[in-house]
Amino acid sequence: MKNLSLFLLLCLLFAACAKDEDKEPILVTDIVMPTQTSFNPGDKVTISAQGFQPGDNFMFEIYWPLPDQPAMNYQGYALGVSPVMVEQTATSITFLAPGHYPASKTKIRLRRSGDIMTLGEISVTSGEAPKEFQLYGIVNSHSSTSYDNCIEHVNFTDTPTNIVKLTEDQKDFSCVANVPESQNLCGIQTKDGVRRVFSYDLSMRFWQDMGLENILTLCNGQSSIIAVRQISTNEMMLASIGSWPYTRNIDQTLNYRYELPAEIKPEALTRYPGVQGSSYLLLSADNGNNSFTPVVLSLNQSSTKVYTGDPIEATALIPFWTIISGKDTGTTKYVRTGGYAVVRTDDGRTDLCLWDQTTMSLKEPFATFPNSARSVTMLAQDTETMKIYVLFDTNRGGRLIYAYDLVKKDWQRVPDNYPYSEIVMAR
Template sequence: MKKIYLFLLFGLLLAACAKDDDKQPILVTDIVMPAAGTVFNPGDKVTIKAQGFQTDDDVMFEIYWPLPDEPVLNYQGYARGVLPVMLEQTATSITFLAPGHYPASTTKILLRRAGDIMTLGEIAVSNGQAPEEFQLYGITNSHSDTGHDNCIEHVNLTDGSPKNIVKLAEDQKDFSCVVNAPESQRLCGIQTKDGVRKVYCYDLSMRYWKDMGLENILTLCNNTDGSIIAVRQISSNEVMLASVAPWIYTREPNLSHRYELPAGIKPEALTRYPGIQSSASQLLLSADNGNNSFTPVVLNLQSSKVHVGEQIQATALIPFWTITDKKDNGTTKYVRTGGYAIVKTDGQTELRLWDQATMTLKEPFATFPNPARSITMLAEDTETLKLYVLFDTYRGGRLIYAYDLVSKDWQSVPGIGYSYSEIVMAR
């Protein structure tokens, strides 16, 4: 009997120790969470009140969501250690943006101080995931020359109707060279602040702007794996590459090369259009020489070599990427390649691929009677390969057509009179 009592006593001691270990430190008191039942949208402001917040406190999220494939087992997806976008932190409150990019979730808010962690409470957040399909966005900026408000809009590809996403402030009006890292739900472009070209990204899920901390940027380029590369000026005739998008794991090309631009190519000539990575070793850029003249500029990603193509008499030279097929031992393979949209001085647009072996432009594979302003690629599968092109008209306003690389014809996007200077596919 004594052995049984000793065993029970030992068990109670272990339980007491376990409870002490689970007990959280009290870092703040009088916590006031948002009203029960409130469901926040990603990017909504959330304020938690309490007494005793300190300036060196850190806030973290633990995000949990149900897995619909396993409802009976009640499995949950989760993300831990997520850092919030903080707006304000005082001794009596913290304010942050509700997290985005996740399914509808329960988000636990944790306060960390010198190694101690306290749970403040939980909030409900609605779905903030990227849409399953790519979406088309139009950017009206200071280069648009239409008199419309500077803004970012979503274009409905079914009926062509635009939906305002965000208005550009006065110091954002030149937001340009816009690209997207797929699934990031971010539009990244260049803004000039105090005379310095910097990279800013707009988060489509959380609806806020982020300064990416990169300066003296000439243009942005889409990498073959979906990441974003910035071309940064480092001297009067030299550039280097820098990574922009840390949201996805990628194998980036060597970014340590310094590229010396040849005489006649000024760094500022590379600022008009976004560039693209054509293959594993080539980055296609466009140099505006002025006087209706452009030059293809190709950076070798495996060395410091710069190739300058023949000067072209044109009013625009816009890099684009696309997918082409080729036969290999009877098997069809699809490969990414690059090209340029050339607007001739008579206003006609030619779409031409770049020959990576000869370092020259191939003959046009498509033409259009109007001058192009911007071009973006949609590649969902081998049956959905389209180049969307924004064209000027001669009656004011602009229109959008898609060149279907499978059926090899032009397809109109409903609507006319678009004010955009750029379009971009994103998700």
């Protein structure tokens, strides 16, 4: 009996120790969660407590039910997600409710010197990207219109929806590109005479300085945005902006450096965003005399070269990317390639031409339109849904958007007139 009593005592001691080990440390006290329990992505959330310290780190644990697994022990989750902090004091923290996830329960965790404490939990409504790609229009200082500078969502069957108004210091937001499937629109703003990259998060509705300076233009890449950065009088290098939402560790300097030929000035590359073809970037150099020069950057790390085509008489030379059959390249798959929208100087007509990487020249137009193009963006959801959206000038004021269907090989108008200077497809 004595041995049994000793055994039971030891079991109780071990259980108590295990329970203490599971107990979280107390890093702050008097925690007050917001009275509001449900938030939309991007809403400000404030938690009060005593004892926050300057070196404290915070993170989210996000859980959501899976449609085909409704039981609580079958959940989607994202752990260790860094919040977007707004303010931190000794007695409170304010952050933005997370976006980019389904409707979820979000735990807020405080980490200090290896110890972790749960502050509380909130509910957040869905911030997932829409299933279909969306078209956005940019009204900036280049738009030559009295319309407010802003970003709008182009509704194909209704009037546009205003997403965000551009403030006075944002009005030159231009060369807009998107990180595929990230709900981020990246563009260039000039701050104190320096061209910098800023991003607008469409899910959480906030602006972010991406930490990239002296940017000539942005390029729509296959899985990221590629920034072309000037590093000396005639030298450039590339930087990549990745697809993970609202992370600040996205300034990845790539090992690609280029020396521009003497006839191309760096500022000539700032008019239009570029695009990635397969293993190259297509840029457009404005020569300032109604002529443009195609500029091609090789993405072969063993031979980073700059190729230039012959100058083209045009009032605009706008790079675009598209998908074509790979049969000419020895594959049965579709492949990504690049081209240019060429606005002719004689009659203002726009020709859509693919770029021949072998001859370093434009191919014959595969589509034409009687108006002058201002901006081009691509939709490629699958091999049956491939459209090139083009923003055109009109003679009566305002602008039109038409989509060239690469499968049906015809132009389809998007209803309404628009004040935009740029359009971009994003999801």
